Amino acid sequence: MDYQGKVVAITGAGRGIGLAMAEAFHAKGAKVALADLSGAEEAARALGGLGMTVDVTNEAEIGAFLDRAERELGSVDVFVSNAGILRTDEPSWDAMGADDKAWQDSFEVNVMGAVRSSRQVWPRMKQRGGGVFVIVASAAGLLAQIGAASYTATKHAAVSFAESLLIAHGDEGLQVVCVCPQAVRTDMIGGSEDGGIAGADGIVEPSDVAAETLAAIAEKRFLALPHDTVAGYELARASQRDRWLGGMRKFRRMMVEKRGRPV
Incomplete structure (x- = not known):
């Protein structure tokens, strides 16, 4: 895609992956609209x-963000649903450890943030013949994140x-x-030097991550995998599920022995 003059809207863009996405699209000539709970205005100025300050759990705010983006920059050609949160299984470190609020918050941001965004942007794109919708998920969405x-x-x-x-x-x-x-080296891995599991x-x-995303768009690929090992893991999981689960249980035991916790 030639991004010169195109408009790219990104949620969770005040820092981390979202900001890197904005910088990558901008470097290709795109006009960028950044949304986040904080930091978006400052990042966008650069x-x-x-x-714009936007909470993706509020569909009206997403709609207002798109209205303003299209009014000030033009029709949105690419939408990146990047906002996400990580809640671990503390305090008990079992699969039911997180309380109901942690589960609900995760669902509201990690899933419904993308659903609400698509509801708002796709009808606009459809009227113009199409567009690109990017969802930043995680390898955890293909495999599993131990301890979360x-x-x-x-x-x-x-x-x-x-x-x-x-x-x-x-x-x-x-x-x-x-x-x-x-x-990914963002706030989500905290101060961990090795990124944990x-x-x-x-x-x-x-x-x-941004570079791999732009490559996937150009190559018309559904999956963008910044870690190319994930494809092999997903294949092993699908073809040898019991063996894969056994390996993950072993990995968890090793992490608990090493750190005293499974992350």
């Missing part, structure tokens, strides 16, 4: 774009929703890309 059951479940749902979008609207001109990295195959930079 890119000559639009920044609510994160794993909702990221699986995000991947499934991305698939459903493509199946339902691909023939109408919607390109869908689902981004599934393992550990998610960092077993190394930590990539947010710019690497």
Whole structure:
């Protein structure tokens, strides 16, 4: 895609992966609209774009963000649903450890944030013949994040929703890309030097995730995998489920022995 003059709207864009996405699209000539709970306005100024405080659990705010983006920049060609949260299984570190609020918050942001965004942006894109919708999920949505059951479940749902979008609207001109990295050097891994379990195959930079996303768009690929090992893991999981689950249980035991916790 030639991004010169195109408009790209991104949620969760005040820092981390979202900001790296904005920088990558901007470098290609796109006009960018950034949304986040904080930091979007400042980040957007550096890119000559639009920044706005938006809570993706509020569909009216997403709609207002798109209205303003289209009024000030033009019709949105690419939408990146990047806002996400991680809740671990503390305090008991079992799969039911997180309380109801942690589960509900995870669902509201990690799944419904993308659902609400698609409701708002797709009708606009459809009128113009199509567009690109990117969902930043996680390798946890294809595999599992040990010690974070609510994160794993909702990221699986995000991947499934991305698939459903493509199946339902691909023939109408919607390109869908689902981004599934393992550990990325953002606030989500905290101060961990090795990224914990998610960092077993190394930590990539947010710019690497952005570059892989742009490559997936250009190559018309559904999955964007910044860690190329994830494809092999997903194949092993599908073809040898019991063996894969056994390996994950062993991995969890090793992490508990090493750290005293499974993350």
